[in-house]
Amino acid sequence: MIEIDNVTKWFSEKQVLSGITEIIPDGECFTIIGPSGQGKSTLLRIIAMLDTPSSGGVLIDGNDVSHAPLELRRKLGMVFQQPVAFKESVYDNIALGLRYRGFRKDTIQYRVSTILEQIGLLGYENRKAPTLSGGEMQRVSLARVLVTEPDILLLDEPTANLDPVSVQVIESLISSYHKTGHTVLMSTHDLYQGQRLCDRIGAMMHGTFIQTGSPKDVFTRPISVEVANFIGVSNIFDGMIKGFDDESMMIQTEFGVLKGKKTSSCSQKRRSEFHIGERGAVSVRPEEIKIYSVNEKGNIQDNVFSGLIIAVAAYGLLTNVTLDLDGATLTAQLRWSEVADLDSSSRDHVFVHIPSHAVHFMSL
Amino acid sequence: MSMKREPTYVGIALLILTIFLTTPVMGETFEDKVLMIATTTSLDDTGLLDVLGPAFEAEVGDNVVVQWLSKGTGVSLEYGKRGDVDLMMVHDRAAEDAFLADGYGTDRRVFAYNYFVLVGPESDPAGVAGMAPADAFDTIMEMGMEDSSVQFVSRGDNSGTHSREKAIWKSAGYEYADIQSAGDWYIEGGQGMGSTLGMADEMGAYTLSDMGTFLAYRGDLDLVSIVEEGDDLLNIYSAILVNPENEPSVNTPLGIAWINFLMSDEVQEIISTYGVEEYGKALFNGAKGNEDVIAVSVDETSLPLEIAA
Amino acid sequence: MNEIISGCITAIHLILTRDPSVMEITMLTLQVTLTAVLIATCISIPLGSCITFREFFGKKYVIGVIQTLYAFPTVIIGLFCFLLLSKSGPLGFLGWLFTPHGMILGQTLLVMPIMTGLTISALQAIPKSITDTIAVLGATSRQFLFTHLREARFAIMATVIVGFSRAISEVGAAIMIGGNIRGHTRILTTSISLNTSMGDIDMSLALGFILLGIALLVNIAMGLVQQR
Numbered sequence: 001m002i003e004i005d006n007v008t009k010w011f012s013e014k015q016v017l018s019g020i021t022e023i024i025p026d027g028e029c030f031t032i033i034g035p036s037g038q039g040k041s042t043l044l045r046i047i048a049m050l051d052t053p054s055s056g057g058v059l060i061d062g063n064d065v066s067h068a069p070l071e072l073r074r075k076l077g078m079v080f081q082q083p084v085a086f087k088e089s090v091y092d093n094i095a096l097g098l099r100y101r102g103f104r105k106d107t108i109q110y111r112v113s114t115i116l117e118q119i120g121l122l123g124y125e126n127r128k129a130p131t132l133s134g135g136e137m138q139r140v141s142l143a144r145v146l147v148t149e150p151d152i153l154l155l156d157e158p159t160a161n162l163d164p165v166s167v168q169v170i171e172s173l174i175s176s177y178h179k180t181g182h183t184v185l186m187s188t189h190d191l192y193q194g195q196r197l198c199d200r201i202g203a204m205m206h207g208t209f210i211q212t213g214s215p216k217d218v219f220t221r222p223i224s225v226e227v228a229n230f231i232g233v234s235n236i237f238d239g240m241i242k243g244f245d246d247e248s249m250m251i252q253t254e255f256g257v258l259k260g261k262k263t264s265s266c267s268q269k270r271r272s273e274f275h276i277g278e279r280g281a282v283s284v285r286p287e288e289i290k291i292y293s294v295n296e297k298g299n300i301q302d303n304v305f306s307g308l309i310i311a312v313a314a315y316g317l318l319t320n321v322t323l324d325l326d327g328a329t330l331t332a333q334l335r336w337s338e339v340a341d342l343d344s345s346s347r348d349h350v351f352v353h354i355p356s357h358a359v360h361f362m363s364l
Numbered sequence: 365m366s367m368k369r370e371p372t373y374v375g376i377a378l379l380i381l382t383i384f385l386t387t388p389v390m391g392e393t394f395e396d397k398v399l400m401i402a403t404t405t406s407l408d409d410t411g412l413l414d415v416l417g418p419a420f421e422a423e424v425g426d427n428v429v430v431q432w433l434s435k436g437t438g439v440s441l442e443y444g445k446r447g448d449v450d451l452m453m454v455h456d457r458a459a460e461d462a463f464l465a466d467g468y469g470t471d472r473r474v475f476a477y478n479y480f481v482l483v484g485p486e487s488d489p490a491g492v493a494g495m496a497p498a499d500a501f502d503t504i505m506e507m508g509m510e511d512s513s514v515q516f517v518s519r520g521d522n523s524g525t526h527s528r529e530k531a532i533w534k535s536a537g538y539e540y541a542d543i544q545s546a547g548d549w550y551i552e553g554g555q556g557m558g559s560t561l562g563m564a565d566e567m568g569a570y571t572l573s574d575m576g577t578f579l580a581y582r583g584d585l586d587l588v589s590i591v592e593e594g595d596d597l598l599n600i601y602s603a604i605l606v607n608p609e610n611e612p613s614v615n616t617p618l619g620i621a622w623i624n625f626l627m628s629d630e631v632q633e634i635i636s637t638y639g640v641e642e643y644g645k646a647l648f649n650g651a652k653g654n655e656d657v658i659a660v661s662v663d664e665t666s667l668p669l670e671i672a673a
Numbered sequence: 674m675n676e677i678i679s680g681c682i683t684a685i686h687l688i689l690t691r692d693p694s695v696m697e698i699t700m701l702t703l704q705v706t707l708t709a710v711l712i713a714t715c716i717s718i719p720l721g722s723c724i725t726f727r728e729f730f731g732k733k734y735v736i737g738v739i740q741t742l743y744a745f746p747t748v749i750i751g752l753f754c755f756l757l758l759s760k761s762g763p764l765g766f767l768g769w770l771f772t773p774h775g776m777i778l779g780q781t782l783l784v785m786p787i788m789t790g791l792t793i794s795a796l797q798a799i800p801k802s803i804t805d806t807i808a809v810l811g812a813t814s815r816q817f818l819f820t821h822l823r824e825a826r827f828a829i830m831a832t833v834i835v836g837f838s839r840a841i842s843e844v845g846a847a848i849m850i851g852g853n854i855r856g857h858t859r860i861l862t863t864s865i866s867l868n869t870s871m872g873d874i875d876m877s878l879a880l881g882f883i884l885l886g887i888a889l890l891v892n893i894a895m896g897l898v899q900q901r
Contacts, residue, residue: 048809074811084806086824096820097810141806148810400771409871433771433852447760448770559870584872611760613768 007056018207029184031194034204040187077150083137085129097148135166239282255325260359288358289332401432402449405556408434438522447611455524469604475626482591484570497596498536508549515569520552576647680878702860709780721792742786751849779846784836795828
């Protein structure tokens with residue numbers, strides 16, 4: 001278990017980590033996401049004992065890392081963003097950690113061959129490591145760590161700038177390593193990777209975890225506009241809470257009153273903390289927005305607005321439709337077939353329905 | 365990493381092996397068997413010591429080795445003061461007297477003499493052939509100031525030859541400092557006798573040499589003897605024991621043996637005939653028996669040294 | 674040009690006939706220089722490693738001083754050792770003046786700065802990611818050091834070659850400390866110096882070619898070790 005206790009880190013005048021506290025239990029896979037230069041690597045390096053915090057501490061299994069004996073160090077493994085190639089053969093590169101630990105030759109032989117197969121580089125034993133491509137070398141770097149079977153696997157943007165095959169091999173190894181009960185702590189700025197591989201995500205900005213939670217939590221209920229922007233949530237508007245009723249709250253926005261479910265608010269902020277008159281931001285998930293032509297409006301009551309289609313753009317198998325609602329710009333994401341349906345009638349004037357579960361209120 | 369360290373170790377092992385295999389060459393004899401002499405370059409460059417050294421070793425036997433450092437009188441006396449050598453063979457009476465007076469040396473014996481000679485290009489641009497030494501120097505100085513073909517190369521190294529050169533300038537009426545700054549015609553080489561002759565030869569300049577070295581090198585040079593006669597040119601070689609009181613590790617017994625060896629009739633004979641076959645003329649003269657010529661007492665050339673009980 | 678060719682021919686002749694005095698001089702040269710380089714390596718590489726991997730006050734200045742010492746004139750080192758080893762000096766009791774032992778001391782002192790400094794350069798050139806990887810893999814201090822040395826092995830071999838080259842080609846220290854005594858402290862460089870001043874150009878060139886030949890052989894040997 002990793003306990004991070006109020007860790008701060010200054011580099012000269014610049015504060016890189018400003019008070020991080022977090023517990024990562026055994027066997028969890030935790031991803032740190034966030035923009036570059038915000039401290040992700042620094043935190044990992046501190047846990048890996050390559051740097052020391054300016055204040056605060058890290059405990060691993062109850063042991064303070066600043067006074068850690070070698071055995072504790074050897075429970076960790078770390079893969080860096082840059083592939084690391086020693087001027088040796090691939091075999092010797094991978095075997096390095098095992099040799100440090102004094103393993104026997106046949107054990108080393110067995111483990112190295114096994115992992116070579118797992119990373120798809122069987123037959124590469126005698127190749128000189130510096131001749132490998134970046135992706136191949138990063139696989140070797142991961143293998144070098146995995147053969148020592150560390151309890152905790154640390155990874156700092158392990159697949160940044162790699163070819164797709166290597167990314168896939170590495171992700172699959174990380175995933176299976178996690179599934180065999182090991183703790184994994186990873187940083188990435190590929191949100192979807194974090195979502196694929198891990199149990200929990202922590203969004204790090206300004207040197208601290210602004211939000212932690214399951215991937216679903218973070219993506220669907222970002223705690224603040226800043227997180228939302230980073231995650232790529234669109235459709236953010238100013239909003240003010242006008243009132244509550246049993247299950248919903250009414251939010252005044254520039255294009256009208258939105259009814260949002262109380263429970264759809266960020267679970268990290270208790271509902272009782274929201275009060276009438278509170279200003280904040282509202283986000284609307286684009287994939288939930290429905291567009292109806294004038295004729296099809298039907299019986300839907302709440303959250304229906306009239307709008308104009310300004311633009312339509314393809315987005316893979318989906319289509320992004322940009323709408324103008326009384327001056328506010330909203331992006332909806334529809335399936336291709338839904339857009340085609342609109343073709344038959346007038347496309348310009350439409351009704352836009354925002355289901356209340358797609359509305360999310362967050363603080364600024 | 366354990367693998368692939370073997371070749372590096374093999375390489376290192378080979379090096380160490382090479383060193384040990386060649387150790388016999390380096391095997392040094394113990395100190396009491398080594399006689400360390402500091403000598404003037406003229407005694408070494410002529411090859412005289414190459415004859416005397418082995419002869420002494422053969423006579424004394426017992427793994428005794430004679431080693432000499434050929435640097436020049438000034439440096440040799442320095443070594444003597446420091447106790448780094450056992451004995452010095454030099455040729456500068458004035459400096460030797462001071463050395464003895466200061467207590468750095470104990471006994472001195474004169475074992476050989478020859479003459480200095482002013483040598484120069486055959487063309488003799490200063491026209492000083494046959495002059496008295498001091499007059500020749502004077503003329504060279506005056507002509508050198510005006511005629512760029514007249515040059516003088518000096519040892520410039522506090523050797524016995526250099527001291528004599530300075531003495532001649534003095535008797536010609538000049539302060540040495542003035543000569544040094546007189547002009548480009550005066551060149552201070554800072555080298556041994558053989559090298560200085562080579563330099564003078566190359567430049568077509570005059571220089572003062574001892575007769576022995578000049579004769580030995582004459583075949584390779586275009587220089588000729590310009591001035592051979594004059595009291596100023598007498599060159600006396602002496603051997604001085606370093607004072608063991610200053611440096612107890614000095615090998616006095618061997619030093620005494622060497623000096624007595626030098627004074628022995630056989631060796632005096634060797635000295636007096638050295639070079640005749642090769643150069644047509646002896647490069648040195650034995651001191652013993654010629655005390656009148658060189659104005660020293662018989663004791664100085666003949667009285668054997670005794671090892672203190 | 675003729676002289677150079679003549680020198681070459683003389684060199685070959687001397688080697689083929691195994692001229693005893695040349696053999697003696699060459700053997701002594703090898704002994705003195707190889708011993709000095711070996712000792713210097715044993716001191717400089719650990720010292721360089723220590724300086725590289727420890728943080729201490731004034732580290733930059735120490736490295737600066739070491740690099741300044743690269744340019745230390747050999748005659749000054751010769752003079753310094755002479756004063757040390759003279760009977761009237763502090764180490765006179767060793768009796769090393771005018772002996773090969775003294776010359777080994779001189780050459781060792783001569784090449785230590787450059788070997789230490791180049792070891793530091795070699796180790797500092799290793800990328801931080803490699804150092805981090807070694808640390809995180811749980812290396813003991815000894816493993817940490819050896820892995821770094823191994824990773825920088827080409828540069829460190831080059832360091833040894835540079836040290837050897839500087840030692841075998843120096844004259845100033847060898848003459849002052851050794852005295853150029855024939856058969857005892859006369860090595861290739863001091864011999865060349867003497868022969869040149871005596872006008873024996875042929876022999877000087879010959880000895881010079883032999884010295885270069887040795888340097889070439891040593892380089893080839895090192896190269897073979899490096900390949901593996």
